[in-house]
Amino acid sequence: MSGLLSAPRWNFVRQVASKELLSTLRDRRALMSSILLPLLLIPLFTVGFPLLLGRAFSGQQQEIQRVGIIIMDSVPKSLLDRLSQGHTDSFGRRESGVVLVPVTDPQAAVRDGIVDAVLVFPPNLPKRAGEPSATVKLYAKVGNLKAESGVIAKLNAALAGYNTTLVAEGLKARGVPASFLTPIRVQTLDASRPQEAASGQLAFLVPMFLLQFILAGGMATAIDSTAGEKERGTLEVLLVSPIRRSEVVVGKLLATCSTALLSAACGLVGLLLSGPVSRLLTPPAAGAVTTGLGGQLSVTPLSVLALITMALSAALLLSALLIAVSIFARSYKEAQTYVTPISLLIVFPAVGLQFADFIGRGAGLYAIPVVNAMVVILDVVKGTLNLPFAALAVAVNLLVTALLIGLAVRSFGREAVIFRN
Structure with missing residues (x-):
């Protein structure tokens, strides 16, 4: 029992950690998933996905859709011209028009894909302002x-523009300036920090990716060093050697944490590369479309230090949790079923981070393990880092890590757990 509570001898800890790291390095698939996936996936989602989405939206504005019309002869020529020729939006981008096609059954025409939309104009469609209003069915x-x-946005814009034209002509005929209808104008100015504005609307994905890579990077080492060794029968050999159980646990923890941090570091590099890649792939004219989604990461030395510290505390916590859970499994496959639900601890809070602006940032939020790491990482990305709250998050994670290490040491000392296979 005294061997369980004594301070670890670091020479033995280093030997155990080296053995586990060497075993992990021999697994090329685990190594590639820890290095290549973070480097590729984060730039792909933070740059490629928003760029693809922006081009898809822009492509719909440039595409010429087919629009059906009932009784085309009753529609004013000026409105038909506006629909066919397109217009320039508020960002100065030219949107193409549509092809007008006579149809008889609007619902069937849209449902069967004959046209993308149908406009049904009433017989009493106003030709000038002041006439009784009418409803156009889309x-x-x-x-x-x-x-x-695409087509819905185009048609609504064209009809709104035609409406505005009728009103402007009516006001002009009565000698009233167009500003008569809008005596007060609102100009919205961005008061957010430059880093927060540049982080983009998909910034909430960054904490999820980094913690998922920490979990994925440490999972293979944690399972192989516990359930894997039990399955191979080598754990008993290790435990009968003159190494204390605490030294075995700490050594395995350091090896697991090292591979987890390697994966997180590669993810951070991929995140830092997303900015230059975004500027390289996104033309200046299209910047307004993609920057708002993907964004870029701009960090200071202090925020980098906070990011590294937070990632280290999260890696230690998740590594200790993986080891404490995996030691109860009889085999490698069984351990995988045990640790898979741990990913839900990251996914569920990460989904909630997209509503982070609605969440109060009190001390209680930073006292929740794992969740606090994602919140601090999001604060770093948005440039709203609160150092006292970040220090609280690190302290909580280290405290929970110590408790999990104690649980793992106790499990390694129980024959009912070690010899479950």
Whole structure:
């Protein structure tokens, strides 16, 4: 029992950690997933996905859709010209028009894909302002992202522009300036920090990716050094050697934490590369479309230090949790089923981070293990780092790590756990 509570001898800890790291390095698949995936996936999602999404939306504005019209002869020529010729949006981008096609059944035409949308104009469509108002019916696949960003947006813009033209002509005929209808104008100015504005709307994905890579990087080493050794029958040999159980646990923890941090470091490098890659791939004219989604990471030495410290505390916590759970498994496959739910500890809070602006940032939020790491990383990305709260998050993670290490040491000292296979 005294061997369980005594301070570890670091020479033995280093030997155990080296053995586990060497075993992990021999597994090329685990090594590639720890290095290549973080380097590739983070730039792909922070740059490639927003760029693809922006181009898809922009492509819908440039594509010429087919629009059906009921009783085309009753529609004013000026409105038909506006629909066919397109217009320039508020960002100065030219949107193409649509091809007008006569149809008889609007719902069937849209449902069968004959046209992308149908406009049904009433017989009493106003030709000038002041006449009785009328309702134009727009048939389209509401909820369809392609239709919403393309033909529906185009038709609504064209009809709104025609409406504005009628009002302007009516005011001009009565000698009233157009500003009569808008005596007050609102100019919205961005008061957020430059780093927060540049982080983009997908910034909440960064903490999820970094912690997922920490978990994935440490999982292979943790399982192989516990359940894997039990399955191979080598754990008993290690435990009968003159090494204390605490030294075995700490050595395995350091090896697991090292591979987890390697994966996190590669993810951080991929995150830092996303900025230059974004500037390289995104033309200046399209910057307004993609920057708001993907964003870029701009960090200071202090924020980098906070990011590294937070990642280290999260890696220690997750590594200790992986070891404490995996030691109860009889085999490598069984251990995988045990540790897989741990990923839900990251996924669920990460999904909630997209609503981070609605969450109060009190001390209680930073006292929740794992969640606090994601919140601090998001603060770093957005440039809103609070050092006292970050220090609280690190302290909580280290405290929980110590408790999990104690649990793992106790499990390594129980024959019912070690010899479960």
